[in-house]
Amino acid sequence: MTDGPKHLLIVDDEAALREAIAERLGDHGFVVEQAASGEEALERLAAFAFDVLITDLRLPGIDGRKVLDAAVERYPELIAIVITGFGTVKDAVDAIKQGASDFITKPFQFDALMHVLRSAMEQRRLKTENAYLRSQLEQRYRFDGIIGRSARMRELFQLLETVASTSSTVLITGETGTGKELAARAIHHNSSRRNNRFVALNCSAIPETLLEAELFGHVRGAFTGAIGNRQGRLEQAHRGTLFLDEVGTMSPALQAKLLRVLQEREFERVGDSHTVKIDVRVIAATHSDLTKMVADGSFREDLFYRLNVIPVHMPALRDRREDIPLLVQHFLERLALESGRPLVTVSQEAIRRLMAYPWPGNVRQLENAIERAIAFSKGRAQLDVNDLAPDIQNQPTAPDTSDGWFPDEGIDFDRYVEAIELSLIRRSLERTQGNKRQAAKLLNLKRTTLIEKLKRLEPSDSPKA
Ligand SMILES: Nc1ncnc2c1ncn2[C@@H]1O[C@H](COP(=O)(O)OP(=O)(O)OP(=O)(O)O)[C@@H](O)[C@H]1O
Ligand SMILES: [Mg+2]
Numbered sequence: 001m002t003d004g005p006k007h008l009l010i011v012d013d014e015a016a017l018r019e020a021i022a023e024r025l026g027d028h029g030f031v032v033e034q035a036a037s038g039e040e041a042l043e044r045l046a047a048f049a050f051d052v053l054i055t056d057l058r059l060p061g062i063d064g065r066k067v068l069d070a071a072v073e074r075y076p077e078l079i080a081i082v083i084t085g086f087g088t089v090k091d092a093v094d095a096i097k098q099g100a101s102d103f104i105t106k107p108f109q110f111d112a113l114m115h116v117l118r119s120a121m122e123q124r125r126l127k128t129e130n131a132y133l134r135s136q137l138e139q140r141y142r143f144d145g146i147i148g149r150s151a152r153m154r155e156l157f158q159l160l161e162t163v164a165s166t167s168s169t170v171l172i173t174g175e176t177g178t179g180k181e182l183a184a185r186a187i188h189h190n191s192s193r194r195n196n197r198f199v200a201l202n203c204s205a206i207p208e209t210l211l212e213a214e215l216f217g218h219v220r221g222a223f224t225g226a227i228g229n230r231q232g233r234l235e236q237a238h239r240g241t242l243f244l245d246e247v248g249t250m251s252p253a254l255q256a257k258l259l260r261v262l263q264e265r266e267f268e269r270v271g272d273s274h275t276v277k278i279d280v281r282v283i284a285a286t287h288s289d290l291t292k293m294v295a296d297g298s299f300r301e302d303l304f305y306r307l308n309v310i311p312v313h314m315p316a317l318r319d320r321r322e323d324i325p326l327l328v329q330h331f332l333e334r335l336a337l338e339s340g341r342p343l344v345t346v347s348q349e350a351i352r353r354l355m356a357y358p359w360p361g362n363v364r365q366l367e368n369a370i371e372r373a374i375a376f377s378k379g380r381a382q383l384d385v386n387d388l389a390p391d392i393q394n395q396p397t398a399p400d401t402s403d404g405w406f407p408d409e410g411i412d413f414d415r416y417v418e419a420i421e422l423s424l425i426r427r428s429l430e431r432t433q434g435n436k437r438q439a440a441k442l443l444n445l446k447r448t449t450l451i452e453k454l455k456r457l458e459p460s461d462s463p464k465a
Pocket of ligand 1: 145146147148174175176177178179180181182183287327330363364367
């Protein structure tokens with residue numbers, strides 16, 4: 001709440017009581033207005049944003065409940081305290097459900113009212129402060145819908161922000177499930193094109209023969225089945241953004257046509273000789289290694305350079321494990337919101353397993369794993385290891401042994417040693433930003449030994465894009 005005097009409206013048809021309270025509240029620094037009826041209260045509430053409303057529930061004409069309703073609906077931040085008659089607890093409970101902060105029962109001492117008022121104000125202050133802190137956290141560790149707090153992700157957010165302010169072509173690379181489409185949308189939403197369309201086309205989902213017409217549109221009779229004229233995705237994205245997903249699967253013929261669009265900003269619909277000019281930003285994505293495809297001749301080198309004006313790489317989840325707790329929290333909150341069920345927590349041991357798992361399917365796989373765990377937890381308030389899929393459950397984790405820790409039930413020696421090996425290799429790889437040669441050097445291992453160990457310890461690790 002802001003500083004300065006608090007504006008308070010007191011509503012009661014008993015003039016003597018109302019005036020006495022108003023006077024004493026005034027002594028306590030409130031700026032007080034009075035209303036003698038529900039009608040009068042509604043008028044004042046419509047005209048002025050009070051900080052506090054104190055209203056009797058029983059009023060002639062429009063009753064206190066309606067006044068309360070109107071007040072909390074209009075001003076979610078307003079503190080409302082209702083005055084109830086003796087023996088009407090149910091009314092009080094209903095009022096709280098309706099959004100009142102607290103209630104006081106007639107007859108009451110002024111000090112009791114002050115007490116209720118002070119604690120309601122304190123509660124509101126804490127709530128506002130928490131909401132503020134939360135929004136700070138959310139702001140700091142996200143860009144649009146992309147969550148992350150690791151150094152890599154913060155660098156990525158900066159890059160995306162810079163990229164959004166340009167109209168350059170972007171090539172987004174990264175393994176499956178790393179958020180390539182999310183990043184493309186974030187760029188669009190933060191660009192000056194945000195009020196125009198974001199049109200996505202997955203090049204691998206459409207049969208080769210139809211892809212050209214899908215992209216460029218066609219005129220009637222251009223091919224069998226082309227009954228009318230049809231706009232392609234390119235035209236739909238005019239002044240907006242065209243997202244070409246899995247661009248690596250395009251045929252050589254189509255690659256040539258796309259190259260022309262990028263160079264000349266013009267094209268023809270299939271079966272038409274008329275040239276269409278277009279203003280579109282292209283964002284392409286691929287999980288395959290285009291440089292390799294250029295080397296083996298399956299992807300045009302000139303097109304690669306046209307697309308790769310600004311490269312954006314989405315890091316694999318296993319290379320930013322520190323983001324896992326935050327992502328888990330994000331998915332839990334989202335699932336709770338969607339299902340209307342209460343927010344659950346996750347045991348630390350489960351978090352450890354989640355952080356140890358290599359996540360070949362990256363964030364999408366993590367999202368699914370959390371959803372699955374919630375289904376398995378059968379409404380318990382905390383998810384634990386047993387709710388996780390077996391391969392995640394069995395992921396060896398290495399607790400800190402420096403303080404002489406040793407569990408009563410003993411340990412599985414081989415698995416434990418492997419977990420420590422893996423943890424050391426990961427830490428050294430993080431230190432060297434994934435450079436295996438340097439990491440091996442830090443560990444006094446041969447590079448080939450490090451790679452072999454990684455292969456053995458992280459069997460489900462897919463090759464990096
Ligand atoms: N950093 C992130 N924060 C929050 N959610 C994420 C993040 N990265 C990915 N996701 C979520 O994971 C899922 C997969 O993301 P997306 O579809 O963007 O991945 P992709 O890289 O395009 O995958 P694919 O290559 O399989 O198409 C989506 O539900 C997305 O919301
Ligand atoms: Mg995708």
